[in-house]
Amino acid sequence: MELRKDPITRSWVVVGHGEEVSRPVEPCPLCPATESGQTLLRLPADGPWKVRVTPHPAPLYRIEGEVGRAAEGIYDKMRGVGAHEIVIESPVHVGTLSRLSDDDIELVFEAYKRRISDLKRDSRFKYATALKNQGPAAAAEWTHPHSEIVATTFVPRRVLYELRAAKSYYEEKERCVFCDIVRQEERAGKRVVDTQGDYVAFCPYASRVPFETWILARKHNYQFEAPRAESRRKNLAALVGRTLRRLEQVSDAYHMVLHTSPNTNVPSGHITGYWKTISDDYHWHIEVMPILPKGSRSYALKEVYFNAVMPEDSAKHLRGLEPSL
Amino acid sequence: MELRKDPITRSWVVVGHGEEVSRPVEPCPLCPATESGQTLLRLPADGPWKVRVTPHPAPLYRIEGEVGRAAEGIYDKMRGVGAHEIVIESPVHVGTLSRLSDDDIELVFEAYKRRISDLKRDSRFKYATALKNQGPAAAAEWTHPHSEIVATTFVPRRVLYELRAAKSYYEEKERCVFCDIVRQEERAGKRVVDTQGDYVAFCPYASRVPFETWILARKHNYQFEAPRAESRRKNLAALVGRTLRRLEQVSDAYHMVLHTSPNTNVPSGHITGYWKTISDDYHWHIEVMPILPKGSRSYALKEVYFNAVMPEDSAKHLRGLEPSL
Numbered sequence: 001m002e003l004r005k006d007p008i009t010r011s012w013v014v015v016g017h018g019e020e021v022s023r024p025v026e027p028c029p030l031c032p033a034t035e036s037g038q039t040l041l042r043l044p045a046d047g048p049w050k051v052r053v054t055p056h057p058a059p060l061y062r063i064e065g066e067v068g069r070a071a072e073g074i075y076d077k078m079r080g081v082g083a084h085e086i087v088i089e090s091p092v093h094v095g096t097l098s099r100l101s102d103d104d105i106e107l108v109f110e111a112y113k114r115r116i117s118d119l120k121r122d123s124r125f126k127y128a129t130a131l132k133n134q135g136p137a138a139a140a141e142w143t144h145p146h147s148e149i150v151a152t153t154f155v156p157r158r159v160l161y162e163l164r165a166a167k168s169y170y171e172e173k174e175r176c177v178f179c180d181i182v183r184q185e186e187r188a189g190k191r192v193v194d195t196q197g198d199y200v201a202f203c204p205y206a207s208r209v210p211f212e213t214w215i216l217a218r219k220h221n222y223q224f225e226a227p228r229a230e231s232r233r234k235n236l237a238a239l240v241g242r243t244l245r246r247l248e249q250v251s252d253a254y255h256m257v258l259h260t261s262p263n264t265n266v267p268s269g270h271i272t273g274y275w276k277t278i279s280d281d282y283h284w285h286i287e288v289m290p291i292l293p294k295g296s297r298s299y300a301l302k303e304v305y306f307n308a309v310m311p312e313d314s315a316k317h318l319r320g321l322e323p324s325l
Numbered sequence: 326m327e328l329r330k331d332p333i334t335r336s337w338v339v340v341g342h343g344e345e346v347s348r349p350v351e352p353c354p355l356c357p358a359t360e361s362g363q364t365l366l367r368l369p370a371d372g373p374w375k376v377r378v379t380p381h382p383a384p385l386y387r388i389e390g391e392v393g394r395a396a397e398g399i400y401d402k403m404r405g406v407g408a409h410e411i412v413i414e415s416p417v418h419v420g421t422l423s424r425l426s427d428d429d430i431e432l433v434f435e436a437y438k439r440r441i442s443d444l445k446r447d448s449r450f451k452y453a454t455a456l457k458n459q460g461p462a463a464a465a466e467w468t469h470p471h472s473e474i475v476a477t478t479f480v481p482r483r484v485l486y487e488l489r490a491a492k493s494y495y496e497e498k499e500r501c502v503f504c505d506i507v508r509q510e511e512r513a514g515k516r517v518v519d520t521q522g523d524y525v526a527f528c529p530y531a532s533r534v535p536f537e538t539w540i541l542a543r544k545h546n547y548q549f550e551a552p553r554a555e556s557r558r559k560n561l562a563a564l565v566g567r568t569l570r571r572l573e574q575v576s577d578a579y580h581m582v583l584h585t586s587p588n589t590n591v592p593s594g595h596i597t598g599y600w601k602t603i604s605d606d607y608h609w610h611i612e613v614m615p616i617l618p619k620g621s622r623s624y625a626l627k628e629v630y631f632n633a634v635m636p637e638d639s640a641k642h643l644r645g646l647e648p649s650l
Contacts, residue, residue, distance in 0.1 A: 015532065300456060307341070
């Protein structure tokens with residue numbers, strides 16, 4: 001297995017990873033009774049755990065080894081090094097993140113934050129994030145509530161485009177594009193789903209799929225793992241819970257993905273300078289992409305996103321749903 | 326329905342297009358006996374047609390109306406205007422493009438060229454291309470052999486990234502990145518599938534899926550529809566036929582997509598200047614993406630392309646297959 005850079009689009013492709021490795025399912029390896037795998041983090045630190053982080057038993061990337069970045073003529077390659085972990089969101093086998101109390105959702109986000117901070121101490125990793133596949137159609141690997149931490153030696157394609165666009169917008173206007181979006185969305189109101197404290201949930205103007213929802217802070221910050229007041233952490237957890245409880249009434253499968261800045265801790269030099277510069281103008285946020293059933297698609301539909309529903313209508317529908325626990 | 330520009334990634338999304346319009350299937354509307362829809366082109370011009378082009382009965386874009394490009398605060402939008410046509414590749418209901426004679430494949434490519442040239446006379450369209458969905462898993466709409474012509478008021482995302490990358494490579498090295506790729510692939514040999522005359526078929530270094538194959542000319546030209554000597558047209562048709570006959574032995578479904586330069590005929594001004602400048606460094610080519618069966622996928626697998634097979638192994642396997650008619 002190796003990582004190869006597409007010389008045209010400049011995105012990295014993992015080639016030759018072979019067929020999927022089988023992963024244990026029965027008995028549930030995420031339940032406290034089995035407690036398999038090394039414990040990378042447990043919260044709270046004492047007593048029975050509520051959230052536990054363990055390495056993925058069939059990881060997408062290998063944690064050991066050097067990055068081995070090298071040229072092959074005009075091409076670039078590196079080894080398939082990275083981190084892939086499971087965040088067990090609850091000791092209880094049945095349930096979903098959305099059905100946890102606000103305090104327990106906050107604990108899951110605290111686990112994301114600590115693991116991302118820890119992985120960013122490893123200078124091989126350019127990017128670390130948290131993501132959640134909810135439901136079989138989103139390829140959730142276990143029914144036991146869980147999410148994933150992934151750290152990579154490159155910045156994923158979409159995040160890189162976001163970083164570049166945020167930077168170029170800032171250079172032109174001296175304002176953050178995400179801050180401008182939140183301001184315009186709140187003024188217009190029609191795509192806003194819900195708000196709490198400093199956080200806003202809305203269906204983006206150019207939503208790629210029906211009911212796509214983003215959660216952003218009004219206050220500019222590029223780094224999800226930056227220290228945050230307790231009241232703000234509580235507001236975020238409450239808004240995420242309510243938003244997921246709304247979305248689960250229109251789709252039982254979705255991806256929830258944290259978009260945050262790249263690793264700016266890597267050793268000094270040209271590359272670090274670049275990531276530091278490009279990160280300042282970024283604005284961390286959460287994207288939730290519902291998975292709607294679809295068959296095979298024409299290339300004309302793959303080349304451009306076709307979304308059957310106007311985002312204003314998606315937001316209106318979501319606002320009308322009951323989000324209480 | 327309208328087109329909205331994602332302010333972050335700057336790609337266009339079609340929103341509110343509603344559910345798919347039903348399209349006639351029985352009796353086959355592509356057969357000469359039914360001959361439904363306006364004839365936009367027929368080849369040869371006299372006698373029974375071998376290739377016929379007609380508007381798509383359930384088009385993705387509407388052909389009539391102004392583009393209506395406008396701002397909505399910080400956002401950009403325009404109407405869902407474009408062209409969507411069917412190229413009927415043969416009067417015979419049963420068969421595939423790959424099973425036509427080289428002369429008949431050449432005629433299909435001639436139809437692509439004429440329709441693209443014609444659509445580029447319409448200054449509303451920034452891009453026009455040909456694509457083919459082969460097999461149900463690729464969402465082919467009819468079994469009767471056909472491909473599609475699509476013209477849009479924007480340059481699709483992937484082509485735009487290619488244009489930008491080709492330009493920036495040229496600025497740095499004063500060479501075309503595609504020309505460099507062909508030279509390196511021919512020197513290395515291991516990813517080359519087949520060649521004929523000036524054309525080379527190979528599995529790209531960072532293939533996104535197993536058996537992905539590109540067909541490029543050694544000679545630099547950014548425009549597919551540029552005039553071309555008869556011998557070169559024949560070589561291209563023969564190589565496309567052989568390559569598809571190899572690929573169909575590993576996958577019965579694929580997308581074949583022409584990547585060519587944007588419309589440089591649009592009226593003068595800033596935008597035209599931009600497209601003219603960015604097009605010079607481009608290199609038209611054909612990409613074939615086999616569709617391999619896959620279930621639901623984790624977001625971690627969507628964010629990055631994971632290709633189970635090394636492109637060298639894909640190419641070696643394809644070289645070993647019998648491509649004769």
